[in-house]
Amino acid sequence: MENVKDNGINIPSELGVLNTYLPGNIEVNYDIHILTIDSSFGKGQVRHTSLQNGLESYDFDIKLYQTVKIPINYIATDALQFFYCLEGYCNHQFEDFEEKVKIDQFQTAVAHSNPQLSNSIIIEKNISFMFNIICINKKEYFDKFSAENNRFDKKIQDLLSDIKNKSKHFHLGNYNLKIAEQLKLLFGIEHSNEISELLSQKGRYYLILAKHIEQFHTEIENNSNTSGLLKNELISISELGEYIKEHPEIQHSIRTLCLQSGLSPAKLQEGFKFIFDRTVSDFVRNIRLEKAEKLIRTTDLSISEIVYSIGLTSRSYFCKIFKRKYFCSPKEYKIRKSC
Template sequence: MEVFNIQGIFVKDILSELAAQFETSLTESLSEYKLELPKSLGEGFIQGINFPNGVGLLQFKGKFKKQVVFNFTSKKVHPLKFFYCLEGSLIHSIKPDGERRKIQQYQSAIISSYYHFGHIYKFPVDEYFNFQLVEIDRKAFREHINYKLEDIPYYFYKLFADVEGVREVFYKSNYTLHLAQVIKEIEEFDKDNLVRVNFLGAKALEALSLMLTKYEDDLKENNQQRILRKSEFEIVNDVENYIDQHLMNIETIDEISKKFGLSKQKLQQGFQLKHQHSINEYIKNKRLELALKLLDEGEKNISEIVYEIGLSSRSYFSKIFKEKYKVAPSTYLSSK
């Protein structure tokens, strides 16, 4: 096992210390720092940036071929961490003999340590990992906001007002599809210089807002939660497959919701995120795709096709078919 002790709590200091211990170089562009993991340890990189408003963005991506531990040992108040795991897993604790908590793929966590403790990250061996963190220097953040923290809900106040680090926080849950989309946008953004810095600053705040929205939603009873979790997205896939197989006699959205045990609102969220339109639009498009296939086969007349795709009105079918394909179904059929 190789343990790397780190005194710094902000991106520049953390990566500078690691670069020295790794005996590798550290690159910098407009205050965004990046270092490549040495081949003796594995492959990948660590990069990050801090902004004047107290918000920071940090990413760990790669694979270690031996046991590696990062031990953040500063006695100063560490930033409030909003952690999300895209791939792999990580063991977190705040002291060597403290509780070890595993954060794995599709999970997020809000983490704060006591001021006299730090953070310990234990990385997996020979397992690809990809972690993103939004980190909040609560003192700097408080100085940059133009409202009183006392005016925000108490469950948020407890997180952001603790500038002295008197309260430990570890809150883990599954992160949302919307958050996953934002992280993907951060990863895939390929501009540089000022454009990149501004983009990262905006996306860090967007990710923070989504994490806070999810945290607030998690505090509600299950039947009152409105945000689709990543873990629930598999149900959306199941619903999609069910619709594809039952177009002729598909139930109402309310009935489908009850059948699969996922609220109508969350089903709509899933279809909007995956297909950029509603469930009803998805069903209509699938019916039209099937109708086009049956017209191409030329073995059924239009009335038979209308029945097979689950519609009762031939005129309505003609209307939506022409809207999508710019030709009437009767004209299309006669051209075959």
Template structure:
């Protein structure tokens, strides 16, 4: 097993120490630091971005060739970490003991360890890992005007106000595909650089953080996912979203999705309602509309061709639901984009 000790809680210092170990290439641009590696240790990338008021993002997309321990030995006040795993799993321990907690895919997790306590992350080998860490330096964040920390539940209020790091905190919450979808959008922000990209990333990060705080609130108030939806059901529904995307031009019915997933129509509807706050049909329709917007913006397909490509039979029906969703007709939306691009030239 490979072990790496980190003696700082600051993102840039951590990255420098990790780079020294894995010998990757570190590129810094527009406030983002990206470390990529492809060697005997494994293959992948890690990214860090620092925002105002003590908030930072660390995300990783990697596969390691051997089991790896990351041991944090900093004397600093530990950040509050909001962790979400989109792919794979890893284990967490405080005080570097053999008592590890498994953090699972799609589970909302919040941790903060005591000052002077060792924190250990143990990553498996040959497992594709996609992990996001949103980290909050509580002292800096409390200086933010209108931080509204006092509006959180008592557990989190106490944690934010624990300026001496006297309390260890660990929340292994519900499973959420809504957060997974928002993280996917965070990792695919299409602005290339500069202010637009920075604002897009920061906006997405705050949205994800708010969803993670909301999950914690619901969990503590016993409003978490009912027992009728198991982890296995959640994984099946997640696979269905890929199936829907790949068959967007088809007539996607509930009975088709039921047969594809092995879940009953009732459980499908319950799962989509809990995880996406939409019925199955609402989810499919929304996805078709989002894809149609992309076609209108980035292709030369006619509206009729787009209607066919997303599996809607009637152009008039498409125009109706597009207008209901975006308050503009598809033809006017495309014209608006062309006029805007012409004005910029």
């Protein structure tokens, strides 16, 4: 259900409720609503994305000047909530339970409560807080699970159905850097008016939700970590990934990356396969190709100049791997994009 603000913008009623806890101005870009925090209260934005009926996402990228407690079930009525903390931390609390549970950086959590029981997150003042919540409305969305049995794994259906029938549920998950990598591509993006780009962004939320469900199912069934790596090791792998993205031209090797991170070759490979689903060499090669594709599309550099700028020396090798990924030669790709 939508409310209409005085300035004529239609906004979801749940976002209007959030606006009472986080004062600021709301703008709209198609079905993405952006709440910009009032400068006297803090700084940053909360982005609300409507994915489909019964499925929505909130992205918090804020720093507040005072501690705020937000009843999540007020902004996600009768819903199952998947949490992920990309930066900072917050505490989760049920109304009838005094103990708070900390959701740490890179950590997942799943929460649910009935409409009569307050289910809140507490955001501390003066910390940079980047947080994602994907909400699944039970009435609008869960009924589709039972109606379309062929679309979902039976075990996951049973698991989610069991949760929705409980008056409250909270599961603090393990650290998950795969979700972090997906969210990094959504936080801080330029808001485009291109429908294709908006659809691509929405598709990433579905991928994040799938990773949440996969991890939740694994942890509940096996009661074990989804990776053999420690949190600091996973963070080191993530930082290496960012370093390679920023410097694709460097001759990255297992030896230099191990020296830089302090990880063994085995840990390094395990971490890259876990977070990026690629070996180290495949990850480096893919980053170089993505950088080359962007340069071809957005600059007037020659193919030889691009090859050099991404750290390769053989133009023929570059053309071979580029064609394997983009199904045409770099020259053909440049002509197509210029048309």
